[in-house]
Amino acid sequence: MSRDLPSLNALRAFEATARLGSVSRAAEELHVTHGAISRQLRVLERELDQALFVRLGRGIVLTSVGEQLRDRVAGAFDQLRDGWVELRRNRSEAPFVLGCASSLLARWVIPRLDRLERDLPMLRLHLSPEEDPLAPQHAEPDAALALAAPPWPAGWQVHQLAPERIGPVVSPRYAGLVRLQALGESALGHEALLHTSSRPQAWPVWAKASGLSVDSLHYGQGFTRLFYLLEAAVAGLGVAIAPEQLVQDDLDAGRLLAPWGFRQTDASWILATPRRRSDSRVDALAAWLRKALTRDANTQAGLPRT
Template sequence: MSGRELPPLNALRAFEAVARLHSVGRAATELHVTHGAVSRQLRLLDEALGRPLFSRQGRGLALTEAGEQLHAGAGLAFEQLRDSWAALRHHHEHSPFVLGCASSLLARWLIPRLDRLAHDLPGLRLHLSAQESSPVAELGTLDALLLLSAPPWPAGWQVDTLAPERIGPVVSPRYSGWPQLQGQPPARLLDEPVLHTTSRPQAWPDWLRGMDLPPSRPPGGAGFPHLYHLLEAAIAGLGVAIAPAPLVADDLATGRLLAPWGFQPTTGHWILAKPQRSGDRRADALAQWLRQELAGG
């Protein structure tokens, strides 16, 4: 070993724990390894140094002179590392958690639930970022991203699936064509100039396929750039729209919209995506909260 070379770091960590705790068994418990694994690391250090760091003293271990010298430096170094890590974790966990979310999901579903989120997760300082561009490009600048998507997920993503996506037609009772549609089977929509959004061109075909109807989009009808605009148009009585169930749950509860033909599952999911190497535990708590909210409608 050259004069500036470090000893094996796993072995040094085991040595520091045994020297501090005065026990191989307690060190093994702290490090979540076996008694034998710690003993092997100590032997590795002895062999690398060429002399023992511990000696037997009754049924226990005592530091040799070399062990005392190494412990003086290693103990200080590990304590400084623990302090630095704790400070970094404290700063990280008290900084804002930046959550990206498509504008329609943000406006129609998340914002109405922010009070409940703040109550249930009081330690989460949430900063919301409306996303309009490619989610693959945006994730690198965010702590997490809430969206509706289908697998396969992009490389570099760590994904929590929150709920399956379910979509269905919705219509306002104010719509002038509602009296003719009321009580009619789903096939009647094939003749209806329904509303659609250019951001989800497959929504109508996916629902029709789930209803065992021809999966071509119904003809005619106005198109809107975003789901939010589409649903506002439906609420205004401009026609029949198609939407994910959670985004219209509040409107269905108040009677502003009706869903007479039900909702069908798609291949998509509500997901919370974060960078692959993220170790932010706040994302886990947020994912659990989102999962419960979606399960409740």
């Protein structure tokens, strides 16, 4: 008697490969070998007696049969995944997992965590550091806090919280500060600027918005993370570029100065949630974050906190 369904392991391997567009990436996600994924795909192709993928250059693409199977399998796995998550998790008791880049986590969320937990005790917040929280590798958070610009990633519902504003910051201890203040922002074109590979566009965006030549910028020490960049600035190693809210506490405490102000970019602070997931706590968290970011903006502008 023939089976009505193929191997679920084979379908899972196919779904991951079709979604990620790569056998290697599917193997990494499912924690198996490249060969194991290839064998499962061959099982399906033998049972269908048709190819599901064809090679194109160094990659693979779905055949028309593969596209039909992908559309059916993806929806079925989504339903299974959602059903399983709901069975395992009681929303009233489970922690709310918030994905967040480590720099935002360390410099903005953690300093406000006591107030957040006091104001929203029902969240039972669990923070998940993710350098790219909108593309988690193995776990999908309940929501992700990020600085991002449209177009928004597919599969996420985005709540815009506040516009991003960036600007140069420097320690009062920096040896070249007096010279820079005397010459004005145009002097930054002759400065060895601190920068980060995680936000390579930050200096050019600010320079263009400030009417400075992007080609005149000169870069000094680079850092892999924004957090390290700002620690270097606080230590007096040079001039860095940063989102306003991430340095607000340092500005308030006098650890950093922003002599040339901040410029708005096309990015925003956003709270993103998976589209297929519904959770009433998201609206409460989005409202709290929006108010906290507005409070920070008022502080920088010299207005009373609300």
